[in-house]
Amino acid sequence: MKIGIDKIGFAMPKYYLDIEDLAIGRNANPNKFKKGLMQLEMSVSPVSQDIVTLGSAAAYEILDSSDREKIDMIIMCTETGIDHSKAASVFIHNLLKIQPFTRSVEIKEACYGATAGLNFAKNHIEKNPDSYVLVIASDIAKYGINSQGESTQGAGSCAMLLKKNPKLLILNDDNVFHTRDIMDFWRPNYSKYPCVNGHFSAKQYLDCLTVIWNEYLKRNSKTLEDFEAVCFHLPYPKLGLKGLQSLFPESFTKEMKDKFLKNFESSIVYNQKIGNIYTGSLYLSLLSLLENSNNLKSGDSIAMYSYGSGAVGEIFSVTLAENFKKSLRIDRKTEFSKRHRLSVNEYEKIFFEEITVNEEGNFDLNNSDDSIFSLEKIENHKRIYKSNIKK
Incomplete structure (x- = not known):
């Protein structure tokens, strides 16, 4: 039985900050961010948008009424x-x-969580072949003003519908995973912002890639030439580029390298405009590759590198389904052009606004957010959401 991703949806807030504006506002050379990170923009989420509203919007993009009746598991990864x-x-x-007889859970392991979610979903469908599983990777990366990771912030959500005989891609049975107990990025429960050891984290990301990749090739008797592209978790695109280059064997010709580099450029188009979205980063890269590459065809295999600080990493592959292009959007770039560009002062005011409830546990956002879903208020410590779906 072939199991995989039938549809992928994506949602982002309507605000963004140009990375050059951030550099100037922080008295930094813009090339430090644009060339050093290969980042161009970052998505900015107001207080009325959170992982629920973004995740719901991403899923709403792809689900029809039949899907909502067949889904029996929702896995939130964040x-x-x-x-x-x-x-x-x-x-x-x-x-x-979604129909009421559904299992709904949330899982966590830094940026790796959605990959675990895919595996859980696949196992469920193997035992329940008619099941539909909705896996959502939704996150808001927030590091604080003038912090080490500020230039890599982002916000967004990827939603993936998994089922048998998928129209988009098949998940192959070749996963290799790895755990090591390190402190490269973490956020204690008492802290608003994460603790980051940036250089150490990048080193661990690349070292985990090498260790898992070598084991993956050995266990599956494969080489890099068995793939048309490699997708990476992208805390920032330059790190993914370093990862890709580290995989090239000495025997690789310039033509071979160019094929992978061209597809890598296609895989970072959306991430460069969004920033890091933690659990969704790898899958936004996959979506970007599929919707922007012009040299992929049905039957092609793509290697996937998932990494979550702390750390857990995994490499697996997917195979593109027949007529997969029919399941993709060709107009997504227009969504980016509809966003509102913020000044640095506006970004600081919007992105770092906090919910502060009163003694009764109430907070009214008084927002005019016209997004399809938004947080309306906190009432007696309960989150109340608003839907703008026209009935």
Whole structure:
């Protein structure tokens, strides 16, 4: 039985900050961000948008009424959860009006979580062949003003519908995973912002890639030439480029390298405009590759490198389904042009606004957010969401 991703949706806030404006505002050379990170813009989320609203919007893009009747599991993957107890997927289940006999959970392991979610979904479908599983990777990366990671911030969500005989891509049974106990990036429960050891984290990312890749090739009797492209988790695009270059064997010709480099450029188009979205970063890169590359065909294999600080890494592959292009959007770039560009002062005011409830646990956002889903208020410590879906 072939199991994989039938549809992928994506959602982002309507605001963004040009990375050059940030550099100038921080008295830095713009090339430090534009060339050093290969980042161009970053998505900025207002307080009325969170992992629930973004995740719901990403899923709403791809689900029809038949899907909502067949989905029996929702897996939210995030490291910016909104509640220590209640899964964000429960809120999404209600907002999307998915049938009630559904299992809804939330999982976490830094940026790796969505890859675990895909594996859980695949295992579920193997035992329940008629099941549809919705996996959502939704995050808001926030590091603080003038912090080490500020230039890599971002916000967004990828939603993936998994089922048997998928129209987009097949998940292959070749996963190799790896765990090592390190402190390269973490956020204690008492801290608003993560603790980051940037240089150490980048080194661990690349070292994990080498260790897992070598084991992957050995276990599966494969070489890099078995793939048309490699997709990476992208804290920032330059790190993915370093990762790709580290995989090139000495025997590779310039023509071979150019093929992978060209597809890598296609895979970072969206990430360069969004920034890091943690659990969704790898899958936004995959979506970017599929919608922007002009040299992929049905049957092609793509290698996937997932990394979550702390650290857990995994390499697996996917195979493009027949007529996969019919399941993709060709107009997504227009969505980026509709966003509102912020000044640095506007960005600081919007992005770092906080919810502060009163003694009764209430907070009214008084927002005019016309997004399809938004957070309306906190009432008695309960999050109340608003839907702008026209009935």
